[in-house]
Each structure stands twice: as C-alpha cells, then as structure tokens.
Amino acid sequence: MNKPTGAVISAKSSTKKSIIDFLEKAMDKGVFDAVIVPMRVPAGDSFAYVLIKDKSLFKDAFPIPPVMFVQGAKAVSSVTRLGKGNMKIAALMRPCEIRATIELAKLGQTDLENMTLISMDCPGVLPTSDFLSDPEKGMKQFDEAAKNLDDKIMRPVCQICDKSSMMAGDLHIGTLGAKKDTFFVISNSQKGNDILDKLGISLKDNIDSWHAKVKNISEEKLKKRKKAHKDLKSEIGGLDNLLDAYNQCINCHNCMRVCPVCYCRLCYFDSDNVKHPSEDYLQMAESKGSIRFLPDTIFFQMGRMMHMSLSCVSCGACEDACPVSIPVAQIFSMISDETQGLFDYVSGRSLEEPLPLVAYKEEELHEMEDAND
Ligand code: SF4
Ligand code: SF4
Numbered sequence: 001m002n003k004p005t006g007a008v009i010s011a012k013s014s015t016k017k018s019i020i021d022f023l024e025k026a027m028d029k030g031v032f033d034a035v036i037v038p039m040r041v042p043a044g045d046s047f048a049y050v051l052i053k054d055k056s057l058f059k060d061a062f063p064i065p066p067v068m069f070v071q072g073a074k075a076v077s078s079v080t081r082l083g084k085g086n087m088k089i090a091a092l093m094r095p096c097e098i099r100a101t102i103e104l105a106k107l108g109q110t111d112l113e114n115m116t117l118i119s120m121d122c123p124g125v126l127p128t129s130d131f132l133s134d135p136e137k138g139m140k141q142f143d144e145a146a147k148n149l150d151d152k153i154m155r156p157v158c159q160i161c162d163k164s165s166m167m168a169g170d171l172h173i174g175t176l177g178a179k180k181d182t183f184f185v186i187s188n189s190q191k192g193n194d195i196l197d198k199l200g201i202s203l204k205d206n207i208d209s210w211h212a213k214v215k216n217i218s219e220e221k222l223k224k225r226k227k228a229h230k231d232l233k234s235e236i237g238g239l240d241n242l243l244d245a246y247n248q249c250i251n252c253h254n255c256m257r258v259c260p261v262c263y264c265r266l267c268y269f270d271s272d273n274v275k276h277p278s279e280d281y282l283q284m285a286e287s288k289g290s291i292r293f294l295p296d297t298i299f300f301q302m303g304r305m306m307h308m309s310l311s312c313v314s315c316g317a318c319e320d321a322c323p324v325s326i327p328v329a330q331i332f333s334m335i336s337d338e339t340q341g342l343f344d345y346v347s348g349r350s351l352e353e354p355l356p357l358v359a360y361k362e363e364e365l366h367e368m369e370d371a372n373d
C-alpha cells in the first residue's frame with residue numbers, strides 16, 4: 001500500500017465526542033454491528049473494554065483512558081478466538097494493543113476477517129498504582145499531560161515508546177498536528193478505504209502535518225529508548241545481575257496472565273511438570289549446598305522470554321501487574337528489541353509480515369555464524 005491518506009474531521013464539541021459520533025454513525029449506516037471500546041466503570045475508579053451493541057451506551061465510552069487495566073488485544077481475542085462470527089465489529093484501541101492483536105492473529109488466536117482495527121495517537125498510560133491511589137487526581141493529571149504532550153508521569157515503557165502513533169490496523173485517528181477542533185482519520189488498508197467510502201468520507205486532505213509531528217516524536221522517543229535500554233543492559237546484563245533484578249519475584253505469574261501475547265494455552269510453568277518430588281529438591285540442595293524457594297522463578301522468566309520476545313509489543317501490561325514493582329516490561333522491551341532486530345522484525349507492524357520463527361530465509365542470522373567462528 002502507498003503512503004496512507006486521510007481526511008480532516010471537524011471536532012467542534014470535543015475530540016472524544018466526535019470520535020464517538022464517528023463510531024455511532026458507522027453503526028447507523030450498518031458499517032459495524034458492534035464496537036469494542038474502553039468505558040469508565042460506574043464507580044469512576046477504573047476502565048473496562050466493552051462490546052457495545054446498544055448505541056445509547058456510547059455516552060459512557062472513553063476512547064483513550066488514562067490506564068490500561070486490560071490489554072485490548074485480550075478483549076478482541078476473547079470475542080473472535082473461536083472464529084470470526086457473523087457480526088462486523090470495530091475495536092478502538094491504542095497502537096500497542098492493535099499490534100498485539102495482529103500478533104495474535106498470526107498465532108491463530110484471533111480472527112480479523114470481520115474485525116476493523118482502529119488505532120489512535122497515544123499519549124501514554126499512567127502506572128495503574130499511581131492512578132488507583134487517587135483516580136480523580138489521576139484523571140486530571142493525565143488530561144493535562146496528554147494535552148501538553150508531556151510524558152513524565154506516564155509509565156516508563158510509554159516514555160520510550162517510539163510506536164505510539166504506529167498504524168498497524170485499518171484506520172487511525174490522528175490528533176497530532178491537527179488544527180484546533182479537528183482530527184484526522186487515516187486509512188491504512190483496503191478495508192479502511194471501503195469503510196470511509198461507505199461513510200462518505202473522502203481521503204483527499206493533506207495530512208503532512210500529522211506525518212511530520214509523528215516523525216518528530218518517534219525519533220525523539222527512539223533516542224530515549226536506545227539510551228534507556230543501554231542503561232538497563234549495563235544494570236542487569238549477565239546472569240547474576242538478572243537474578244538480582246528478579247530477587248523479589250514472588251512467582252505469582254501475573255506478568256504472564258496479563259500479557260496479550262503469552263500464547264501458550266497451558267503454561268508449562270503452571271503445569272505439574274514443574275512440581276518435583278521432595279527427593280529432587282534434596283538432591284539439588286545437596287549438589288549446590290542449598291536451594292532457594294520458589295526455585296523456578298528465573299526459569300519462568302527465561303522461558304517466557306524465549307517463547308514470546310519476538311511478539312512482545314512493549315505494552316507495559318506485565319509491569320503494571322507486578323505486585324513487587326519489578327521492571328518486567330522494561331526488561332522484556334529491551335530483550336525483544338534485540339531479538340526482533342535480529343530478524344528485522346517489528347511485532348504487530350503488519351499482518352503480512354510472517355512471524356520470524358515460521359518463515360525460513362536463506363540470508364539471516366549471519367551474526368550468529370560470526371559469533372561461533
Ligand atoms: S506503550 Fe504506552 S505509549 Fe506506546 S502505544 Fe502503548 S500505551 Fe501508548
Ligand atoms: S511481555 Fe509485557 S510488555 Fe511485552 S507484550 Fe507481554 S505484557 Fe506487554
């Protein structure tokens with residue numbers, strides 16, 4: 001596909017309201033039968049993804065919430081895991097959630113045929129614990145920071161996210177570089193073109209200001225990302241330092257349960273295979289002098305890294321869910337940049353790009369040959 005094209009949409013009331021109007025109009029015209037969108041829960045202190053069929057519920061929709069309680073790819077895969085169904089559904093999510101959905105589609109764990117993925121420019125997400133300590137204050141701080149493009153209060157992985165406007169789905173809502181009271185709708189696929197055509201929106205407007213702003217922010221963030229990964233590597237490089245980083249791990253497996261791309265249907269580390277008879281523990285204690293409990297903590301982390309670092313989208317969900325504040329997502333983001341870099345692969349960038357481990361290329365991994373010479 002050529003360079004994505006777009007249209008300027010008027011947002012007189014507010015961007016949030018205009019995005020919701022856009023989705024409602026698409027349902028009115030039968031373009032979508034239902035929409036998956038974040039919504040603020042009645043108590044006001046958290047957000048959930050909901051599948052809306054009744055348009056009157058759009059009044060509570062919240063396109064870009066300040067926290068990520070559930071990674072959106074999990075919502076999409078719950079709906080389509082057993083097949084595409086016969087409803088046309090749109091899902092409005094952050095770029096890292098769309099990318100995780102695309103990875104799941106490649107892994108056969110979601111079916112996108114009847115699904116339209118709509119991403120938005122993302123200002124980042126607050127750490128869940130910060131938000132929960134005072135949700136009202138969190139809402140205000142988030143709005144202010146998002147308005148000023150100030151990411152200092154966002155999660156560490158968001159501060160170094162160079163893909164916060166990446167278009168991987170069908171449509172993208174761009175707010176960066178838009179004039180006051182407007183936003184851009186940008187198409188990234190034939191499905192996206194057809195939908196906008198049905199809605200009478202023609203893709204003829206100039207969106208250079210969006211491209212320029214996105215380029216600028218992505219380049220800045222990429223610099224910060226490289227530096228952050230270099231610093232982290234010098235801190236946790238080597239097995240001893242890695243063990244130290246996971247010293248406080250309580251083996252709760254929250255990081256795996258919330259990860260959208262941890263794709264094994266039964267985790268080996270949750271299975272009986274990791275339960276050993278007492279003689280085994282005694283034997284291990286005898287050979288090493290002692291063993292630490294819980295013994296499989298670091299194996300679990302390394303197993304997870306080996307399984308899914310090629311699909312990790314650096315979304316931060318694992319770190320948010322860690323009860324002992326281990327920088328899990330920062331570590332996974334660093335490792336996955338390296339493993340994906342080996343294959344010139346970017347997780348979730350495109351549905352057409354095959355998963356590195358299922359695509360054989362004659363010319364790859366020469367670095368490994370050099371290392372083994
Ligand atoms: S990692 Fe953070 S900044 Fe990047 S897309 Fe996800 S939520 Fe947005
Ligand atoms: S490992 Fe963490 S950062 Fe990576 S995709 Fe899973 S939850 Fe997101």
Ligand code: SF4
Nearest residue numbers: 249250252253255322
């Ligand atoms: S969520 Fe944190 S404590 Fe729990 S297993 Fe993962 S790293 Fe360990």
